[in-house]
Amino acid sequence: DAGVIQSPRHEVTEMGQEVTLRCKPISGHDYLFWYRQTMMRGLELLIYFNNNVPIDDSGMPEDRFSAKMPNASFSTLKIQPSEPRDSAVYFCASSLNVGGAEAFFGQGTRLTVV
């Protein structure tokens, strides 16, 4: 398996624009997680899915953030409208189960909002 695949690797956008980050989890993994990483706050869990259903989105910072998982092999994280404070590295991860198994991370999307 190619591992968790994220795109794009880098995104630079202007404040107010819509940003869409994409993730393809490892085949067969029932859980998908979206994280945000900043120097100040470390790795923050934004939302996670089980079998394509959102389970906990309490980490999503604002209504400007939304995530979907239309099928087992694809998920998106959307920010609309984007703000400079959204600048961070966003990771997608997948695992076989929620807490007892290893989570495998993608390479991340570095988002810069100017």
Place this chain on the structure above:
Amino acid sequence: GQQLNQSPQSMFIQEGEDVSMNCTSSSIFNTWLWYKQDPGEGPVLLIALYKAGELTSNGRLTAQFGITRKDSFLNISASIPSDVGIYFCAGGLGNTPLVFGKGTRLSVIA
């Protein structure tokens, strides 16, 4: 929610030195994991621990699952330049997502 205290926050060491870092929690976990993040990459799993008291090695890495289930440590022996990166601990409870520490940033001086 649950929080992990990871220390130290950063370390500067000479090549060849041994490294020790640890993670503590106010609550118990059933799983402890250690990840390494290279610059510009995502975290990669180094070692997974599933039993209290378990001591596991992976090459120059050794990690232990604390007997109280509230802590874990990671040791790196004879550090080399490619050990540079951020090391994260993560605790798992089986029914909730992994909880991550804030990381230990390791710099190795050749």
